[in-house]
Amino acid sequence: MSKVLIIAEHLDGKLNASTARCVTCAKELKPESVDVLVLAADAAAVAEQASKIDGVTKVLTATRVDNAHALAAIYAPQIAAAAGNGYTHVLAPSTTFGKDVMPRVAALLGVAQVSDIMAVEGEHTFKRPIYAGNAIVTVEAPQDRILVATVRTASYAAAGNAASAAPVEALALDVALPTHTRFVELAQGKTDRPDLQSASRVVSGGRALGSAENFRIIYSLADKLGAAVGASRAAVDAGYVPSDLQVGQTGKIIAPELYIAVGISGAIQHLTGIKDAGTIVAINKDADAPIFEIADFGLVGDLFKLVPELEQAI
């Protein structure tokens, strides 16, 4: 039977929703237990949130001042040490957090890593996307080794709330930590809009917006819908919006209920980021744009006319 350890992702005392998605993935392993490890300078608030996720057996906290920021070089040796307490699987979300730290954990443990689990076929057998999601490969990891993996969060819904909170225990990890890596700062886009990765509605803009200024019609529609804002790589490269809005192979992989793509032609690298969306709406002036091949509803026309019209109509 599997004993799963999930590494909590959190920022400013808030547990990231991707952690509850990892719990859903872990449940598919039919595990004996699912523990969540919170590394932090002050883990109390995050641990409490994690303890309320349905399916969590217990929450472990590794509290030390070095854990104030999620630096892979600091976290990885502690995770590797914690994993040694009889765990068969160590999972983290395939966000920039998990992608950064987990391969370092895997290498410390001397094992391969399975990136971006999208389906569990067995305790050591998984499906994952390759070639920007244009092929799905089934991989088998060795049975006798600990399994380190990241979870493609768009493939799993977040686990719900537990009827009663799981116990929280402090974990003593006597691990020497390096001083060669230091946090300097985090520049966050300040926004009151929903988080792009977990929003149920997303409005994205592409190169056809033409400028940062013009992007305001995307923000305006998003605000009317209570939606998060995303963008294609072309729009980010052109400097219309910051990089953390990029959706696609190398940006964020998302699965909102409603995705509205405005002025996005639909390169395969972008499409791979939205394949799991519930309903895709595309607005584009080019009737032959590839985005229409996967859109549930397509509308051909001038976005500068159609987007304000849509905002008015809802």
Next chain:
Amino acid sequence: MKILVAYKRVVDFNVRIQVKPDGSGVVTDGVKLSANPFDDIALEEALRLREKGVASEVVIATIGPADAQAHIRNGLAMGANRAIHVVAADAVQPLTAARVLRKLIDKEQPAIVLMGKQAIDDDCNQTGQMLAALWDRPQATFASKIEVNGNAARVTREVDAGLETIEVDLPAVITSDLRLNEPRFIKLPDIMKAKSKPIETLQLTELGVESGDHLKATRYAAPPKRSKGVMVKDVGELVAALKSKGLL
């Protein structure tokens, strides 16, 4: 200061990959191959650091089959001083790649190892981080800006929450994100010059790294297709359609 750049050859990003009908792999015969775009960005950054006088030498390393020489010449034409070709008949997985690069570090003693954050074929996003662990040195992944100051580098990273800046002591591993730079185009005279640049050839089997398949790929499949939907004629029809699905 020496910079080692891991420079992988992959199926070109414009190729729409096809899965073999028997599920044994993807079709790569006759398909255009190119440098991994993220590795091109890594190499460009190394060259800029050399041009600024921060680095004195840029060495590229490719793990790949014997016919990867043309790809390596491209990297030399871009401006690398010399190359190391680790000949491996089959594709290696990230842990093996990291172990090979670890061996090359012993030989080359670079101050910075640069590589793409992920290769666009297996999309693993692991090798740099694994190498940093095996080397017991810092990692700065998803870099969009690199400033080297003496024995440390200040690296801005593209993370989900925004832009994070960290400082790492050198030597260190840095992996490049898309917006670190725009790689230069190769000019004809550079292609001629590259022909005389040295390529050292090593056999993977000689390096003494455990190189078996860590993960066994048992089946390849095409992804589930989204079916093509309907075209609506105007905003009114779109709103009605979304309402009927309970989305508005």
